[in-house]
Amino acid sequence: MATNRTLPFKDMGGCSISGVMDESGRRFSGEEIIRSIRNMHERSNGLGGGFAAYGIFPERADQYCMQLMFDTPEAKRETEALLDERCNVHYAEDIPTRPHEAITDEPLLHRYFVSVEPDKSRPHLDENDLMVELHMEINTTIQDAFVFSAGKNMGCFKGVGFPEDIGEYFRLEEYEAYTWIAHGRFPTNTTGWWGGAHPFSILDWAIVHNGEISSYGINKRYLRNFGYECTLQTDTEVIAYLFDLLIRKHGLPLEVACQAMAPPFWEDIERMPEREQAQAKAIRAVYGGALLNGPFAVVVGSTGRMIGFSDRTKLRPQVCARGGDRLYIASEEAAIRTICPDPDVVWHPDGGEPVVGELQAGVQVA
């Protein structure tokens, strides 16, 4: 299925998204997120569904879990050879699945718990950089192999089908996570490729996205400056990489990173107080290539954090709710109420306004 990667098209499409985080760090089964995303069945078309879960591998929390798909046994062999060369594979297994009538043409699905040693010849690269490099290398050099996720204590599960079927296929009810994000996909170009489903992930970033990034062409070229190869021809991919770039590499505060991606209009900037204005101008001036234009609403997961935000004119829907310790973010309120019939509060965040869920003080998950 590697031909899909060279399609001269970018992936576009509409979708449903849902995310739940328990800020107390309490972990819960994937059954709920499946129900939530199932409620928005109408928003997807059966060509993609996926999930990311955080806190699912507490026993191996310090290892990167690489979840991969292979279209051929050769690809698997080749990948494993590369892994052996680059890192320590502590444990490997097939990703557990169950036969499902709605799921066909499944690839080989395997995961590896790994750690990397520092590269002495390149001391400026930390383990995360090396993992990113590895991730990119597999995706770009090995035919028919593709990394779903490669973060610590998290994993992405995705494939071709409706998301609820994918969830059942991956037996997500057997996992427990403190954050679940989910996606139902309505692509406009693919004949169905498992790698093309959301979430897109790098390190522990995982992102589900509804909308289309009209600025994709420049975002992609901007990211290339920093070593990110956008191999998936998908606009969503760039959002994941931008988060990694802006927050992990550049160390920007979350709010600033979000502002870079969905900045205020210049006319709003002009009305800001002087210091804020200078800051906003600088962000726009420097991070123009990171500006995400076009309609989008995303939910981004990372260790200990779940972020929802949408484009600055809010062209895609996003509803949030809190109930108890949990933060809910979804495309439709009904999807939240399916699993939380009586939330404490329901609200519609403004366009460009990030909604952030974070583990309560003192809670350790990884």
Next chain:
Amino acid sequence: MPNWLIEPDFVVERDPDRCIQCEVCVRQCANEAHEFDEELQEVFTDSTRCVGCHRCASLCPTDAISIRPAELEFRPNENWSAQAIRNIYKQSEQGGVLLTGMGNPEPLPIYWDRMLLNASQVTNPSIDPLREPMELLTHIGSKPQRLEFSGGETPQLETTLGPQLELHVPVMFSAMSYGSISYNASEALARAANEVGTYANTGEGGLHEDLRQYAGRMIVQVASGRFGVDVDYLNSGAAVEIKIGQGAKPGIGGHLPGEKVSADISATRMIPEGTDALSPAPHHDIYSIEDLRQLIYAIKEATRYRKPVGVKIAAVHHVAAIASGCVRAGADFVAIDGYRGGTGAAPTMIRNNVGIPIEFALAAVDSRLREEGIRQDAGLIVAGSFRCAADVVKAIALGADACYIGTAALVAMGCHVCQKCYTGRCNWGIATQDPYLTRRLNPNIATRRLVNLLESWAHEIQEIMGGMGINAIESLRGNRDHLRGVNLTDRELNVLGIQMAGE
């Protein structure tokens, strides 16, 4: 300030020996290029006002008028063309967006002309269309992947076919709203569609009450302005088309200026008289593909699933993906309008520079839908400057179910493609609401001419099919074996999915 940088496009010449001072030309020029001097009792002409529409010359009883391009040459400059210079004069004078009408006139390649059709010789027989049935009947709508039959002695069809459009000629009239064209023009299109057994499209301007009698042969359009759209309107037509884009102006909306919103148009569009009818660029309830699905199904719900609901898009870069998305969103047909498609008014820069040729768009979309196995989920209609029956045959061979014609239909009614539709002063009574001008289009004549056009094209299509040895249009549709390319690069042939001539 005198607009002394504006130069005439044409020179109008009057042969004094032939002119009988009858003043027919004076009365026919809405641009007031001709004027009768009472004192001298003589007609004079101001060439700067001439748009080259030929109305005066056509009606001059002594053929005393000739019109030729003004030979006011700038120093030759391939880069700074006369048009480029004049546009700057105009904009620096008036400010504002350059406006134009009709389809893209730029000298870009016309791929229809680089594709040639096949004919039978010796090894297989051609068919005489004068003697034998030549079936053009076309059904547009979603078809199931397969049919289900009940068992038993006499198998019974279990599958219910969804609503279909039935075309006797695979050519329909594309969306032209009442507002952009006159009532008489709208009436003629509707009546001709009825007579021939094809469909006219309301465009986004609603359906005039008096035209509802023809609605069984009309596709009603729902565009971003939602003009004239209510549940009765949706249910009145044979099908509903959601207009997302238009080939002449992909990605932008349109403005029908308030002065054109007459009482009659106001009633048709269901908006107050005299207010601008603004069609925003997007549908404000569609910002993503699942929103399109939402609208498609909202319409299906409102029409109780009795009407095909289609989507019209402009041919742009990712057209195959977009079309696929439309099909997957539930569209029963997808209409694709190429970059040469016409318009009543569009910003010149957009018309001339945005979009892609329909030939490539069609080839890409048909191929993609087949690759994805969803080609039969929706009909495929193409638009964007079909000039003759051969263009139609080529389009069908590339994979279209039917074509939409706009400009060709207008030309049949008398349009001279002067590209001044946006001024509202169409001397042929087509693209105008001025009651002095709209009278010029007698719908009886216009209907007759449209019917003649479609019938002659139908006959030509049959002739060409006969030559190929094909007597049913199903066998032509998507049959790219009957196309060969000339003067095309490998890459172009590849996208078109056809072979080189001689292969």
Next chain:
Amino acid sequence: MKSKSKYLIIGNSVAAVAAVSGIRQIDESGEITLVSREPHHTYSRPLITYLLGGKVTEEQMAYRPADWYEKSNVNALLGTEITRVNPDEHTVETADGETLGYEKLLIATGGTPIVPGNVAGTDAAGVFTFTTWDDAKAIEAYIAEHGVESAVVVGGGLIGLKSVEALIELGIQTTVVELAETMLSASFDRTASELAQRRLAEEGVQVRTSTTTEEILAQEGRVVAAKLTDGETIPCGLVIFAIGVLPATEIVEGTDIEIDRGIVVDDRMRTSVEDVYAAGDVAQARELICGEKRCIAIFPNAFRQGDVAGRNMAGGDASFEGGLVMNSVTVVDVPTISVGVTEPLDDSYETMVQLDEDAYTYRKIVLHDGRIVGAVFVGDIERAGIITGLIREGLDVSNFRDMLISRDFGLIQLPTEYRRRVISGTGTRA
């Protein structure tokens, strides 16, 4: 009884002719007998002044082609005078003592010219009335015989005017004597009358108004002068009395047929007596605007009445919509038309006027209650008929009244429904 016809028509002018054609619209074969005192084939009475003036030939006098009686299957008894109508017996008596029977009778005897009884000397040679072909022949013969060089026309009405024109053509110095303050006062308003009078004066016609003839002076039994009531004596070799006509009702006097000024008829042209109809100048029928029954001695009126009478006599169902006074006359070279009420009758009338004295153009519209009741056109008469039509229709013109007076006024300014009906050509009558 010599014979009995299904239809008997007394008269041979326009009403009679129209009656014949009216009958023939419905009854193609029923026997029609037409009786005329004059011996001539039916001729156009208004042409007599043209004949005198030499503008038309005798051949051109024929109102209908020579084979018209034959083609219309009419038994024409020309030169036959009827003296008496016996409605009870359904017969008429001729001067020759013959009796003609009828099933339906039409009296279309027209009018008799008035010669005032209080003017002395009217029996002199050279004193004429002027209403028949024979009058024209007689005047012509008299002029020729006596080398008449000057004439007095008594009466400045239409017959008088047409007489003057004929005399001008013949090179005879003519004086018009008119009792009223202006000529043509009966059919024109003052402005138009003055224009006409001025135009005549330019042609050398002497006009004496507010006076009349007191006595005709004669020598050797022939006219030599007319003496006016104001004392003036005008030498002349010819006097024409053109004061007007009275309905020629003599033949029915003493019968049960009701006579007022003329023979009173209803809208179907029936007299008070069964099977007897009257039409033309002799009839007193409803007038369109005021609704009263009046004698309106004008040509189109006579035609219409004759047609209605004929159709009804033949069992049809035709109705006379009412007479309308109207005249078209050319004063020297100035065409004029007047229709209906030309002067406001009281304050409730309005007028609209456009006048160019030098060009002899004048238009006037008289309105009452939102409707046009009369109009005068001098010089520019194009499309006058549209106004006549509006008067006939009684159409409310309030919405477009200001346009009526414009020179560009045309059918196009009229309400769509009305003009469509007119344009359809299928029926212009309400």
Next chain:
Amino acid sequence: MRIDAAGIHYRQLNEQINEAVDAGETEFVLDNVLGHRYIGAGLRDGVHLTINGIPGNDLAAFMDGAEIEVHSNVQDGVANTMNAGRIIVHGDGGDILGHSMRGGHVLVRGLVGYRCGIHCKAYEERLPVMVVGTTAGDYLGEYMAGGVIVVLNAEDTDGSPVGRFCGTGMHGGAIFVRGEIEEHQLGAEVTVEPVGEADRDMLEAIIREWSMAFGVDPGRFAPEEFVKIFPRSSRPYGKLYAY
């Protein structure tokens, strides 16, 4: 008729309603609604629906006279291209509420999202009215061609009760806002004035209607507390082009 919507697809639900309406049913109570789309689409006069639960998107699309009362929040696209009828929402409204609405009333107890009342248009006797209980998001009344939007700001929210770009491209109708609104929040095509005598009665009637629907004292909202936002011209883009 009472329908339990739990576990049934919207198409089944709506078909069930349509068939019952065809058969003469006029009163419906829908329970356990959770994301079911297009409820009330194209429904005509004389039908009344009570919805318990969260209806899905495009509630009352193309609706032509029916009445709907929702005892909770609603999602996006309510009253899309609605022609006539009435919708009462006891909770909040989503985005794009009242898109291209040509007639009918939508009364929302709480707030509404982005792009509400876009392309709202009046025609002849049809006058769309949209009343927002608390606040509205950006682009309120964008491209509005007719009708009335009232933002009551019933909770006296801090700052402006409406977002940015209010009335952008507006060329007909009026928006009444109770509370502050700054110049920069408005589209270039509109202007603001205090509520005049001419509008007072209408505004009061609308306030009364909303207050009745939600059992609120209408005296809480005095017309003088409102400003009126209305278009400068019915031809906002007349000068955009060079000819």
Next chain:
Amino acid sequence: MKRIIIHEEYCIGCGLCEVHCIVKHSRTGKIIRAFKEERDQIVPGVQVERDGYESFALQCRHCDDAVCIEACMTGAMHRDPETGAVLCDTDRCVGCWMCIMVCPAGAIQQGADGTVASKCDACTDEEIPVCVANCPNEALVLEDEE
């Protein structure tokens, strides 16, 4: 009879009917000569009425109950028995203008020399009257009538 039907909604006011009527009734029948030599001598039997955007070409309606025939004192105005057209025999017309006075359509004119009435002769020698044949928009149509 056949009658010229006026579809005024399609009249474009061009005046070609008048032009061709003049040509038809000219001596030469040649358009340029007709206009250059005889323009002043011919009153077209069809005339275009214009008011704002509205117009229609009006020629004698050849009315069923032609009041001009009734009013004509000389008998010049008559109905052609073959075609049903109302025609003016100019040999008999004396220019009294009674016809003009009564024509509700205003479709009779004074002739160019002012002596006889001028009106549409229905082009009885043509299959289709020239005004109809040359109307570019079929605003004039010859139709059979019951």
